[in-house]
Amino acid sequence: MSRRPRIRRPDELAAPPRFAGRIVDAELELLDRQVFDPDSVQVTTVDDLELTDVDAAHPDPDAPPEILCLLSGPVFGTRVFGGRPPESRFERVDWAHVARLTTAVALDVTAEVLDISWLERWFRDRVIARIPGGRHDPE
């Protein structure tokens, strides 16, 4: 029978090193955060992060992975039962578009130009717009 991992006392751990830049733990400050565009339109939520590829068998100690994209996709089932959705099921927002990290993620581009909002745009233009009164705000 395998032993449970040992719990180390705080005095057994080295003092955390100091690094330049803003230090962020992904689970605490990125995953599941809402993503907004500059007009405060909600774009998506962060379901996962796409990282640069590394050789898992021999990771280069001097080339840690970097965040490439925010991912949004059907992750509920895989979080509960394990595994991961296929790549094709993820929608991506380039990390380069991230302007601010607070309690939400703010982008520097509008949702209109992102692929991730195509379904909403299509529905608005092809369905809602054909309903009488569907092209303007309620009066």
Next chain:
Amino acid sequence: MILSDLLGLRAYAADGEELGRVVDARFAIAGPEDHPLRTARMLGIIVSPRSHTSFMGYERTDVNSPALLARWFEHRGRGSFLVLWKDIASFGGGRMLLRPGAVLYSPKLEPQDG
């Protein structure tokens, strides 16, 4: 690679001791003044010997309220530690192996602005 490929892996020391599970990844975000978030580079991973997931991070911050929840979640996350990326020897197949001499750091987060 996606972050979920790392989260949940069982971490092992070079001598085979099971250390816990990867519950989070720490990044350093930096860039020029006009785009301070340009690069988000992984510093390392957080391993927890007891919990399988990261929740609220009470064990990594000085937040201590609401007191009852803080004590419970801090207890669940006790013994967590940070392993730097350079100390990761390999990962895959549900396991992550650390290099010989890997240093286990306190996972505490320094308070930051913004």
